[in-house]
Amino acid sequence: MGPVLAGVLQILALTGALALVYVPLGTYMARVYSSRRHLRVERWLYRGIGADPDAEMTWPAYLRALLAFSAVSVLFLYLLQRLQGFLPGSLGFASVSPSQSFNTAVSFVTNTNWQSYSGEQTMGHVVQTAGLAVQNFVSAAVGMAVAVALVRGFSRSRTGELGNFWSDLVRGTLRVLLPVAAVATVVLVACGAIQNFSGIHEVGQFMGGSQQWNGGAVASQEAIKELGTNGGGYFNANSAHPFENPTPFTNLLEIFLILVIPFSLTRTFGVLTGSARQGYAILATMGTIWLGFTALMMATEFAHHGPALQAAGGALEGKEVRFGVGGSSIFAVATTLTSTGAVDSFHSSFTGLGGGITMLGMMLGEIAPGGVGSGLYGILVMAVIAVFIAGLMVGRTPEYLGKKIGAREMKLAACYILVTPALVLVFTAASMALPTPPNSALNPGAHGFSEVLYAFTSAANNNGSAFAGLNANTDWFNTMTGLAMLLGRFVPMVFVLALAGSLAGQRPVPVTAGTLRTEKPLFTGLLVGAILIITGLTYFPALALGPLAEGLA
Numbered sequence: 155m156g157p158v159l160a161g162v163l164q165i166l167a168l169t170g171a172l173a174l175v176y177v178p179l180g181t182y183m184a185r186v187y188s189s190r191r192h193l194r195v196e197r198w199l200y201r202g203i204g205a206d207p208d209a210e211m212t213w214p215a216y217l218r219a220l221l222a223f224s225a226v227s228v229l230f231l232y233l234l235q236r237l238q239g240f241l242p243g244s245l246g247f248a249s250v251s252p253s254q255s256f257n258t259a260v261s262f263v264t265n266t267n268w269q270s271y272s273g274e275q276t277m278g279h280v281v282q283t284a285g286l287a288v289q290n291f292v293s294a295a296v297g298m299a300v301a302v303a304l305v306r307g308f309s310r311s312r313t314g315e316l317g318n319f320w321s322d323l324v325r326g327t328l329r330v331l332l333p334v335a336a337v338a339t340v341v342l343v344a345c346g347a348i349q350n351f352s353g354i355h356e357v358g359q360f361m362g363g364s365q366q367w368n369g370g371a372v373a374s375q376e377a378i379k380e381l382g383t384n385g386g387g388y389f390n391a392n393s394a395h396p397f398e399n400p401t402p403f404t405n406l407l408e409i410f411l412i413l414v415i416p417f418s419l420t421r422t423f424g425v426l427t428g429s430a431r432q433g434y435a436i437l438a439t440m441g442t443i444w445l446g447f448t449a450l451m452m453a454t455e456f457a458h459h460g461p462a463l464q465a466a467g468g469a470l471e472g473k474e475v476r477f478g479v480g481g482s483s484i485f486a487v488a489t490t491l492t493s494t495g496a497v498d499s500f501h502s503s504f505t506g507l508g509g510g511i512t513m514l515g516m517m518l519g520e521i522a523p524g525g526v527g528s529g530l531y532g533i534l535v536m537a538v539i540a541v542f543i544a545g546l547m548v549g550r551t552p553e554y555l556g557k558k559i560g561a562r563e564m565k566l567a568a569c570y571i572l573v574t575p576a577l578v579l580v581f582t583a584a585s586m587a588l589p590t591p592p593n594s595a596l597n598p599g600a601h602g603f604s605e606v607l608y609a610f611t612s613a614a615n616n617n618g619s620a621f622a623g624l625n626a627n628t629d630w631f632n633t634m635t636g637l638a639m640l641l642g643r644f645v646p647m648v649f650v651l652a653l654a655g656s657l658a659g660q661r662p663v664p665v666t667a668g669t670l671r672t673e674k675p676l677f678t679g680l681l682v683g684a685i686l687i688i689t690g691l692t693y694f695p696a697l698a699l700g701p702l703a704e705g706l707a
Contacts, residue, residue, distance in 0.1 A: 158452070158480070160478065160480050161452055161479065161481070162480075164484055165445075165448060165484060168406060168409060168413075168484070172410065172417055175414060176417060176421055177421060179418040179421070180418040180424075180433070181421060181422075183415075183421075184421070184422045184426050187422070195328065196328060199324055200321075207318055207320055207324075208318070210315035211315065211317065211318055211319060212316070213652055213654055214655075216319050216651055217648060217651050219319040220300070220319055220651075223296070223323070224296065224644070227259075227289060227293075229259075231258070231259040231262060231285050231286075232255050232256060234280070235255040235258060235285070236250065241278065242280065243279035243280045243351065244278035244279075246354070247275070250281075253629050253632040254270060257270060257632040260639050260640050261386070261618065261635075262289035262290070262386060263289055264639045264644075265293040265294060265296070265297055265526075266385075266493070266495065266612075266613060267379075267384045267386030267495055268495070268613055268618040268639065269387065273389050274368055274370075274390060279351050282371065282388065287375045289384075290378040290379055290386070293382070293384070294382030294384065294525075295323050295324075298322070298526055299527065301531045302422075302426075303317055303322070303650075303654050304650055304651075304653065305422070305426045307654030307655065308427055308554075308555045308557060309426055309427045309428065311661055312660070312661055314655055314659050315658065316658060331378065331382060334411075335374070335378040336377075338381060339373045339376075341407065342404060342407070345400055345404045346400030346401060347376060347397060347398060347400055347404065348397045349371055349373040351370065352368070352369035352370075354367070354368040372389075372397050375388055379496060380393075380411035380494065381411045383415075383416065383492045383493045384495070384618070385493075385496040385497075385618040385619060386618065393405070393408060393497060393498040394474045394498045402481060405477050405485065405498055408485070408496070409484055412492055412494050412496070416440075416524050416525065416529040417437065417440065417441075419526075420433040420437040420440065421433050421437075423530060427555055429673065432672060435672060435674070435677060438675070439522070439533065439685075440522045440523040441522075442522075442678070442682055443521075443685070444491055444523065447515055448483065448487045450511055451486060452483045454505050454507045455479045455483050455504065455505060455508050471503045472500040472504070472622070473499040474498055482498055482499035483508075485497070485498045486501060486504070489619055490511075490516050490619060491516075491521075492617075493520045493526075493615065493617050493618070495612065495617045495618025497619050500621075501619065501620075502597075503622070506600075506601075506701050506703075506704035507701065507705035509604060509704075510604075510697055513607065513608055513697065513701060514697065516612060516617050517575075518685055518686075519532045519533075519571070519615065519689070520532065520615055521533040521685065522685075532646075533681075536684060537554060538563060538564070538567045538653070539571070539684060540677070540681045541670060541672065542559050543684060544670050545559070550668050552670075553663050553669055556664075557662070558663055566649045566652050566653040567649075569649045570649040570650065573642065574642050575693065577641055578610045578611050581610040581634055581637075581638055582606055584634075585610070585631075586603065591606070591628075591630050594625040594626065594630075594631060595624055599704075600699065600701075600703040601623070601700075601704055603700045604621065606624065607699075607700050610634075610635065610638055613635040613638040613642065614638040615642060
């Protein structure tokens with residue numbers, strides 16, 4: 155079997171698996187977020203934090219609860235790292251430096267999981283399990299809660315209430331993420347991923363020196379790392395490490411875990427709004443972009459330019475030979491079109507155009523299918539903009555799901571799509587203009603610029619993957635990427651929740667002969683075009699200076 159055919163068969167198997175779970179998982183999540191019943195363990199948690207799960211919240215109250223929870227999470231994770239040297243199970247590692255503790259705490263709380271450190275040489279068992287793994291669950295649940303709040307904004311009328319943040323947070327964690335992650339953990343352990351609390355031990359002498367490995371609760375963290383579109387690896391090599399990703403089967407399983415909830419949330423959206431076809435239209439948009447990017451990535455990485463690539467069967471530099479070009483390409487697209495950031499290969503070693511595809515996937519706003527929760531609310535904001543564009547073209551008041559899209563809604567949507575480009579471009583420009591930060595780039599010229607551009611694209615879009623050629627463990631990059639992660643996560647959430655509140659307060663508009671049918675293929679095509687054109691116009695100059703210049707050289 156040739157490598158290209160193997161890659162195509164992996165895509166078909168992945169698509170089939172996602173299709174099998176789409177309806178049951180999406181419907182189940184809709185029931186979770188609409189149920190009035192609380193589990194006993196949930197009641198204990200509500201009593202412990204003093205929350206009333208049945209109290210409805212307006213969007214400002216929902217936002218205040220979200221920000222308060224996230225602020226406490228950042229503080230707790232920061233202190234846990236600063237005190238690591240005094241904690242049991244630290245494996246002898248010292249406490250983490252202040253700038254790196256800040257960067258890592260912000261990174262995991264914002265679902266970015268950007269890592270400017272080597273996991274197996276920096277974090278002990280307590281920080282990994284009680285700190286990082288916990289945030290892998292709750293940060294993903296926060297994103298899902300915001301998405302559900304926006305969906306309620308579309309489905310409710312003449313009210314300012316969007317549900318209860320604490321109820322949404324707890325249900326997303328206990329009823330969705332935890333059970334699926336538990337099953338995935340068992341499968342990963344059965345396939346060879348490690349799960350223990352062993353210390354550091356020497357495994358042999360190599361070239362006059364010793365090699366040391368340390369164990370850890372890797373499989374359980376790997377499961378939620380992918381399922382929650384987190385991406386932070388237990389080891390520095392991330393999902394290229396055999397302890398995290400042992401076989402080609404587990405590689406495909408991890409891609410499945412990355413994509414399954416973001417795709418299935420479109421079904422949840424359809425069920426909660428009372429129109430499954432609306433969910434299918436959003437799914438078709440996500441699927442079209444995902445398949446297109448995957449095909450482009452495989453084409454660029456299988457292109458045989460030169461005798462070395464011809465002999466290897468593709469651009470194999472920086473790729474794990476267990477997975478090959480096909481598996482690495484599918485993983486790279488999945489992780490950058492979502493907010494995952496996990497890697498089973500190193501994107502800096504991709505071809506110039508291949509590296510540009512990974513960057514463009516993040517620049518789209520990670521909406522195809524996007525992060526857990528963030529992908530759905532991101533593409534719904536783009537749908538609002540697409541409806542507005544269609545209204546301008548035909549001279550009618552734009553409407554979406556029975557709600558008028560007026561000046562207030564468009565201002566909120568416009569602010570949402572402008573936040574991350576502003577962060578990416580401003581921070582990248584500052585890093586290249588100042589004398590010291592460019593020295594962190596391993597390579598000169600266009601590729602070195604791409605390394606810096608990729609870093610801030612990854613941080614501001616809460617992705618977390620790295621180009622693997624940038625020394626980001628400096629005070630400048632730890633601080634600036636930390637700020638980019640904070641602003642890139644929570645400022646857009648302000649606009650999403652404000653938009654949800656505005657929509658929930660409206661009266662539904664009856665469907666007329668002039669209403670744009672947003673469940674039809676025509677709207678899907680319009681939405682795909684709006685996403686690509688708006689992103690292309692925003693980022694094209696920066697891409698031209700980096701990956702395009704390198705790829706066309």
